[in-house]
Amino acid sequence: MSQQDIRVGVVGCGAIFNNHVTGVKQANGAVLAAICDEVPARAEAKGNEQGVPYFTSFEEMLPHVDAVNICVPSGLHAKLGIIAAQAGKHVLVEKPVDITYKAAKALVDACESAGVKHACISQHRFASAIQKAKEMVETGALGTMVQGDAYIKWYRTQAYYDSGDWRGTWELDGGGCLMNQGVHYVDMIQWVMGGVKAVRAITRTMAHNIEVEDVACSLIEYNNGAIGVIQGSTSAFPGLSERFDVHGKHGSIIIEGDKVKLWEIDPEAADLGPYGRGVLEQPTPSVHVLGGEKEGTGAADPSAIWGEQHNMQIQDFVSAIHEDRDAFVTTRTALEPLKVILAIYESSRRGGERVEVAEMEA
Numbered sequence: 001m002s003q004q005d006i007r008v009g010v011v012g013c014g015a016i017f018n019n020h021v022t023g024v025k026q027a028n029g030a031v032l033a034a035i036c037d038e039v040p041a042r043a044e045a046k047g048n049e050q051g052v053p054y055f056t057s058f059e060e061m062l063p064h065v066d067a068v069n070i071c072v073p074s075g076l077h078a079k080l081g082i083i084a085a086q087a088g089k090h091v092l093v094e095k096p097v098d099i100t101y102k103a104a105k106a107l108v109d110a111c112e113s114a115g116v117k118h119a120c121i122s123q124h125r126f127a128s129a130i131q132k133a134k135e136m137v138e139t140g141a142l143g144t145m146v147q148g149d150a151y152i153k154w155y156r157t158q159a160y161y162d163s164g165d166w167r168g169t170w171e172l173d174g175g176g177c178l179m180n181q182g183v184h185y186v187d188m189i190q191w192v193m194g195g196v197k198a199v200r201a202i203t204r205t206m207a208h209n210i211e212v213e214d215v216a217c218s219l220i221e222y223n224n225g226a227i228g229v230i231q232g233s234t235s236a237f238p239g240l241s242e243r244f245d246v247h248g249k250h251g252s253i254i255i256e257g258d259k260v261k262l263w264e265i266d267p268e269a270a271d272l273g274p275y276g277r278g279v280l281e282q283p284t285p286s287v288h289v290l291g292g293e294k295e296g297t298g299a300a301d302p303s304a305i306w307g308e309q310h311n312m313q314i315q316d317f318v319s320a321i322h323e324d325r326d327a328f329v330t331t332r333t334a335l336e337p338l339k340v341i342l343a344i345y346e347s348s349r350r351g352g353e354r355v356e357v358a359e360m361e362a
């Protein structure tokens with residue numbers, strides 16, 4: 001540990017814990033300083049395994065760290081994050097930022113008024129193909145955007161839902177295939193397309209004994225006038241790779257499992273913006289330029305979630321602290337996919353009525 005190393009504590013020694021421990025240990029400028037879990041045997045086992053002090057009380061861990069990575073059930077993210085921010089600790093929460101707008105906004109406000117750095121995991125934003133797609137849409141290289149679709153047709157067994165008493169509950173999971181698994185690609189599509197204005201949706205619980213939805217279909221109106229669909233599932237055996245399709249007047253990009261499947265722009269199109277005719281270098285499918293591509297997939301197996309993008313996001317969080325800048329995905333940024341998902345749930349509750357995303361701020 002050097003004098004400048006940020007001392008990070010990880011709270012929640014469950015399924016995603018290892019991604020955070022690995023991410024902190026590989027990050028330049030950080031050191032794993034403590035871990036915490038409210039289950040004593042779990043805290044002890046992971047503390048001993050990592051060779052760091054362990055705690056069963058989050059508050060008791062705080063004096064030993066400068067920053068916390070919060071990996072507890074989703075409906076507790078804001079509660080713990082606010083305690084940490086008010087103690088002057090930098091805060092990284094797992095996705096979703098929280099499960100209600102009110103709680104999530106309270107976390108954002110607490111972090112901003114405490115002046116601590118804050119971030120919410122959205123690791124797919126670190127995939128080069130996604131970043132390049134964002135750049136292409138933003139610079140107008142695809143022409144006027146007409147359609148944007150995200151499909152997250154994953155599979156989870158009943159045993160997965162039974163493996164934790166918070167899973168599949170409104171109180172702590174806050175939703176099902178969209179709030180938990182789908183939030184990644186909801187974030188990708190809304191980010192790349194420049195934000196969602198309104199939704200119309202149907203969600204159902206079809207294949208599991210859970211409170212929340214395990215299948216969801218929604219029609220999307222984007223802020224830029226384009227339309228599209230978001231479909232989520234944890235009932236689609238055997239679990240398909242997540243995918244998104246964006247279509248502009250002059251081109252299409254299809255990304256599946258963070259890898260380019262199709263990347264075509266009409267060479268005759270007049271409005272390629274800064275890419276101009278003949279200047280654009282089109283990546284061939286499955287060839288990437290920036291790094292951060294995913295080899296494993298959580299489509300059928302949650303334990304297979306690949307860690308490199310977590311490493312990249314944790315490094316970004318640590319660097320943001322050292323460089324006194326915002327993290328790439330702040331908790332404020334993470335309000336956007338949350339609002340889209342909440343609007344989808346509200347539309348389904350209202351029988352598929354059109355719901356404006358801004359209504360979710362009320």
Ligand SMILES: NC(=O)c1ccc[n+]([C@@H]2O[C@H](COP(=O)([O-])OP(=O)(O)OC[C@H]3O[C@@H](n4cnc5c(N)ncnc54)[C@H](O)[C@@H]3O)[C@@H](O)[C@H]2O)c1
Nearest residue numbers: 012013014015016037038039071072073074094095096164
């Ligand atoms: N980014 C991703 O790809 C990804 C993947 C999986 C999970 N997650 C997110 O990570 C979070 C945790 O998910 P998981 O699957 O690891 O859950 P989990 O149930 O496997 O682990 C949660 C752990 O938190 C502990 N805990 C609960 N309340 C606590 C408290 N108040 N203080 C200390 N410890 C407490 C539990 O004892 C448990 O060990 C969720 O928000 C989930 O959405 C993200």
